Amino acid sequence: MISAQAYGGNGKVKEYHYTGPVEHKFSPYAFNGGTVLAVAGEDFALVASDTRLSEGYSIHSRDSPKCYKLTDTTVIGCSGFHGDCLTLTKIIEARLKMYKHSNNKSMTSGAIAAMLSTILYGRRFFPYYVYNIIGGLDEEGDSETYKQDTYKAGGSASAMLQPLLDNQIGFKNMENVEQLPLSQEKAVQLVKDVFISAAERDVYTGDALKICIITKEGVREEIVPLRKD
C-alpha cells in the first residue's frame, strides 16, 4: 500500500532529504574475530589459534594464523583487531631485537610477558584491541602460560573453550577423579577437540587450526582443518 501522503499535488513522489547536521562517527577499531588458546604442561607449552580472519559478515582470509613465534622458547597468540595485532607484534619483535643486541641473550618468556604488560599500558587511553596469550618455556625448561593458570583461551570463542578446559585440565567441578598430570599427546588432542567444538558454535572461528608446540627442542607446528562454513 502506498500512502497518499507520499504523492504531491502533481502525482510525483515527494522527495525527502534530511537537511540538518549529520554526525559521522569514526571508529578506530574493528573486530576481526579469531580464537587463541595456550596450554602449559610439565615440559611443553602449546599455543593454538584458528586461521580465519573475518569482518562483519565476510571472511577476509582462511589462512591468517594468530600465533606469532617470538623466540625459540616463546610464542604469542593475538586476536581481536588485526591491525593492532600486526602493530603490536611488530613492536614486540623490535623490542626483542633491541634486548638481544644490548644484553647478548634472548628475552625469557617471563620478561616478554612483563614487557608486553608495559607496552599495552602505554596505550591505556587508546588501547590496543588485542587479546594476548603468551606461552613458552622458561630457562630451566619448565613451562609457563602467562595468564597465571596453566591453560587460557582468548578471543571470540574463549567463553566456550575456557569452561571445558577448566573441567578437563583443571578438574574443576568434579569429585573423586584421579588428577593425572597433562601429557603432551593428551594436550594436543584436547586442543583439537576443543577447537572443533568452537568452530561448530562460533561464527568467527573455523577454517583451520594451527598449533605451535614448544619444547626444549624448539617450536613445532601442526595444522588441522576445521569447518569452513
Place this chain on the structure above:
Amino acid sequence: MALLDVCGISDWVKEDTFSSQKASVDRVNHFNFAALEPELAVPIGVDPAEFLKPFTDCEDGVEGVTIKLKHGTTTLAFKFQHGVMVAVDSRASAGSYVDTQLFKKVIEINPYLLGTMSGSAADCVYWERLLAKECRIYKLRNKERISVSAASKLLANMVANYRGMGLSMGTMICGWDKKGPGLYYVDDNGLRLSGNMFSTGSGNSYAYGVMDSGYRYDLTVPEAYDLAQRAIFHATHRDAYSGGTVNMYHMQETGWIKVSQEDVGELYHRFAAEKK
C-alpha cells in the same frame, strides 16, 4: 587557571594541537622506547574518558567491539594490636565473564610493604609496580626503607596527574615502619586517607558489615584471621563480581607473612558445618 598552573597539572582539553610546541616526534608514539619517564599515549584533542566510552559501554558501542576493563573485587585491611590484617578475594571479571579465579590482588612491594588492588586490574598492577620501583630506588638512594606514609603519597601523586581521564583504582597501602603499623587508602582521584579499617571494591559493603560487627582493637591473632576471612567470604557470597579464593596476609613488626589462600567453596562448607 592560576592554581592549575602552580600545581603543574596541565588542562589537556585546552591544549591546542596546532599551536602546541611538541613536534610529532616528541609525542609518545610507537618507537619512544628510551623514554626516561614512563609516558602514556593519549588520543590527541579528545577527552580520553569520553573517547573510550563507546568502546567500553555496550549500549552505544560499535558492533562487536567491547573493551571490557576488569572490575569487581572485595579487599579489606584493618589495624589491630598485633599489626595489620589484609584480606582480598581473587576474581578478575571482564564485564560478566569471569576471566580468572586466581588473580593476585595483593602486590608484595617489599618485605615490609603490601599494596592491595581493586578497580581496573591493568591500572592497579601498573601503578603499583611503578610504586614498587620507586620504593626500591628510595631504598638505594637513602639506605633505609621508605615509610608507609611516603609510599602512599608517591602513589597518590602519580595517579593525581591522570585525574579525570578514566583511571579506576582503589588501593590500600599497608606496612610497618619506624612509626609502627601503617594503613593508607589511596584511590584514582588522588585521595589518600590514613585509618584503622578500610574495605574497597564492589563487595566492600558486605565486608564492612561483617568486619564492623566483629572488630575490636584487642583481637587475638587467630580471631583476627577468622574475622578477615569471614568478611571476604561473605562478600564473595553475595557480590557476583567477587569470588575465587580468600588470600590473607598479616603485617607484623618483622614483615608480612602470607597466612592462607582458601577457596571460598571450601570455606562455605566449613562455615555451614559450624552452624549445625
